[in-house]
Amino acid sequence: MDSKYFTIYNEIVSKIENGKLESSTKLPSENELMEIYNVSRDTIRKALTLLERNGYIQKIKGKGSFVLDIHKFDFSVSGLTSFKELSERMDAKSNTILAELEVIKADDYLMKQLDLSKDEDVWKVIRVREIEGKRIILDKDFLNKKFVSLLTREICENSIYEYLENDLGLKISFAKKEITVQQITEEDKKYLDLEGHTMIVVVKNYTYLEDASLFQYTESRHRPDKFRFVDFARRKH
Amino acid sequence: MDSKYFTIYNEIVSKIENGKLESSTKLPSENELMEIYNVSRDTIRKALTLLERNGYIQKIKGKGSFVLDIHKFDFSVSGLTSFKELSERMDAKSNTILAELEVIKADDYLMKQLDLSKDEDVWKVIRVREIEGKRIILDKDFLNKKFVSLLTREICENSIYEYLENDLGLKISFAKKEITVQQITEEDKKYLDLEGHTMIVVVKNYTYLEDASLFQYTESRHRPDKFRFVDFARRKH
DNA sequence: AAGTGGTCTAGACCACTAT
DNA sequence: TAGTGGTCTAGACCACTTC
Numbered sequence: 001m002d003s004k005y006f007t008i009y010n011e012i013v014s015k016i017e018n019g020k021l022e023s024s025t026k027l028p029s030e031n032e033l034m035e036i037y038n039v040s041r042d043t044i045r046k047a048l049t050l051l052e053r054n055g056y057i058q059k060i061k062g063k064g065s066f067v068l069d070i071h072k073f074d075f076s077v078s079g080l081t082s083f084k085e086l087s088e089r090m091d092a093k094s095n096t097i098l099a100e101l102e103v104i105k106a107d108d109y110l111m112k113q114l115d116l117s118k119d120e121d122v123w124k125v126i127r128v129r130e131i132e133g134k135r136i137i138l139d140k141d142f143l144n145k146k147f148v149s150l151l152t153r154e155i156c157e158n159s160i161y162e163y164l165e166n167d168l169g170l171k172i173s174f175a176k177k178e179i180t181v182q183q184i185t186e187e188d189k190k191y192l193d194l195e196g197h198t199m200i201v202v203v204k205n206y207t208y209l210e211d212a213s214l215f216q217y218t219e220s221r222h223r224p225d226k227f228r229f230v231d232f233a234r235r236k237h
Numbered sequence: 238m239d240s241k242y243f244t245i246y247n248e249i250v251s252k253i254e255n256g257k258l259e260s261s262t263k264l265p266s267e268n269e270l271m272e273i274y275n276v277s278r279d280t281i282r283k284a285l286t287l288l289e290r291n292g293y294i295q296k297i298k299g300k301g302s303f304v305l306d307i308h309k310f311d312f313s314v315s316g317l318t319s320f321k322e323l324s325e326r327m328d329a330k331s332n333t334i335l336a337e338l339e340v341i342k343a344d345d346y347l348m349k350q351l352d353l354s355k356d357e358d359v360w361k362v363i364r365v366r367e368i369e370g371k372r373i374i375l376d377k378d379f380l381n382k383k384f385v386s387l388l389t390r391e392i393c394e395n396s397i398y399e400y401l402e403n404d405l406g407l408k409i410s411f412a413k414k415e416i417t418v419q420q421i422t423e424e425d426k427k428y429l430d431l432e433g434h435t436m437i438v439v440v441k442n443y444t445y446l447e448d449a450s451l452f453q454y455t456e457s458r459h460r461p462d463k464f465r466f467v468d469f470a471r472r473k474h
Numbered sequence: 475a476a477g478t479g480g481t482c483t484a485g486a487c488c489a490c491t492a493t
Numbered sequence: 494t495a496g497t498g499g500t501c502t503a504g505a506c507c508a509c510t511t512c
Contacts, residue, residue, distance in 0.1 A: 003480080003481060003482090004481080004482075005481080005482090013475080029496075029497060029498085030497080030498065031496085031497085039482080039483085040482060040483045040484070041483090041484085041485095042481090042482065042483070042484090043481080043482060043483085045498085045499090046482095048483085048498090050473075053290070055411070055413075057317060058410065058411075058445075058447075058448075058449040059497095059498065059499090060447065060448055060490095060497090060498080061493075061497070061498050061499065062489075062490035062491035062496080062497050062498065063490085063491060063492085063496095063497065063498080064496095064497065064498080065498085066449060068449060099476070101495095105247050116447050118470060119440065137473075172472060173294070173471070174295075174469065174470060174471045174472065175469075175470050176292075176467070176468070176469055176470075177466075177467070177468040177469075177470065178465065178467050178468075179416065179464075179465070179466040179467075179468075180464060181436075181438060181461035181462065181464055183416065189448075195281070199418075199436060199461055201418060206475090208295075210295075210297065211295075211297055211300075212261075212295040212297070212303060215492050216310065221359065224418035224436055224461075225418065227416075227417060227418055228415065228416070228417050229415065229416040229417075229466075230413070230414070230415050230416075231413070231414040231415075231468065232412075232413055232414075233411060233412050233414060233417075234410070234411045235409060235410060235411065240499080240500060241500080242500080242501090266477075266478060266479085268477085268478085274504085276501080277501060277502045277503070278500070278502090278503085278504095279500085279501065279503090280500080280501060280502085281479090282479085282503095283500085285479095296478095296479065296480090297478090297479080297509095297510090298478070298479050298480065298508070298509050298510080299477080299478050299479065299508075299509035299510035299511080300477095300479080300509085300510060300511085301477095301478065301479080302478095302479085377490065428477080428512075455510090460485065
């Protein structure tokens with residue numbers, strides 16, 4: 001069972017995403033929400049704080065809470081969103097090709113990226129993402145085998161993310177992401193339709209579990225003309 | 238006066254950044270912190286929640302709160318960080334050249350970006366960022382004149398951001414950022430040392446005040462080989 | 475069984491915005 | 494002056510980890 005405040009948060013999120021609550025609408029006051037949902041003020045405030053943090057509303061002292069319209073056109077690589085979710089949201093014709101799937105021993109580079117000791121086993125998954133018939137994105141995933149004992153073709157062709165969360169019950173807590181632009185490699189040429197581009201956008205992603213253990217390193221290589229990243233950032237307090 | 242929880246947050250942040258609290262150290266429990274700082278549990282929890290949200294610690298149920306080492310090598314364009322803060326942090330030799338400073342009437346493009354009506358006044362500031370003698374970044378700032386009546390050469394050569402916050406008392410609340418890669422323009426050629434590069438990383442930034450009014454649009458154009466963006470993202474609950 | 479963080483409640487006072 | 498969100502307190506119960 002989800003917590004009360006998370007249930008309330010989700011109800012309001014879906015009202016905003018459905019358009020039942022339009023942007024710049026004023027939400028009921030905290031006191032009114034207490035009565036509506038029959039909970040304490042603290043519970044309401046937890047829900048509103050979440051909404052604010054995730055860019056759905058803005059609270060203004062003395063005035064109230066107002067719906068923002070930031071989330072309108074967000075095809076983003078942001079947060080922890082996976083490719084599958086992205087392509088569903090933008091409903092372009094997309095397709096995943098599994099290029100490589102094997103267990104390897106960690107080399108020096110991976111030992112550094114995944115914080116491993118020598119010769120530990122690592123899943124290596126290479127997938128090519130096709131959008132409207134063009135091979136646009138190259139995803140290289142490396143997963144610590146300690147956490148994931150089995151990985152099949154089916155899983156990789158669907159969503160590894162969903163498998164980890166739903167079937168294995170792994171709880172992803174946070175991720176660190178780095179975006180740079182680099183010269184293309186032979187591997188990029190082999191797998192992607194570069195159409196003359198000589199540079200590639202590299203998104204490195206380090207994924208951590210709830211106990212702060214680093215278990216996945218992903219390198220997502222995007223053709224520059226098709227790359228877009230959207231981010232919502234609040235001040236740090 | 239800052240709030241209690243924010244003071245406690247800042248104390249712990251500086252201990253982590255000074256290295257007085259090393260990574261994977263366990264913080265005192267919430268009960269102990271209550272006694273140390275002589276506050277209620279809720280106040281401690283607010284401080285810890287902030288620390289967790291900003292990537293300094295990880296809380297683990299039943300175990301405790303642990304210091305993360307995510308912030309080690311972060312030369313990033315992340316959050317609301319300004320160029321001045323960035324260059325100070327990375328202490329490379331950097332320099333700002335003010336190329337243009339004027340008041341213009343909003344054209345169609347700006348009306349859209351800044352949510353203005355026709356013919357409203359807008360500050361246009363173009364600055365070139367030099368790093369180690371090379372002109373690497375082109376910053377184009379557009380500020381709604383309604384909020385900023387005066388802007389001088391000195392201010393632009395230092396930090397507009399500091400001027401807005403400290404002198405004008407404008408409170409920046411959140412920002413939306415978009416990163417794409419585009420073909421260079423004549424303007425890029427004119428102002429930057431492109432060294433053969435034909436593409437440029439474009440960071441569009443929409444900055445909002447505490448009352449959710451959009452007051453600044455910034456386009457930051459980075460030479461691709463010198464661009465790096467680092468982001469820390471927690472799950473959305 | 476003892477200690478930890480997670481949720482929820484009820485009540486108080488404050489600073490800001492509207493009127 | 495009334496209503497709003499922001500901070501702080503004190504106490505309760507829960508689920509999880511460790512012993």
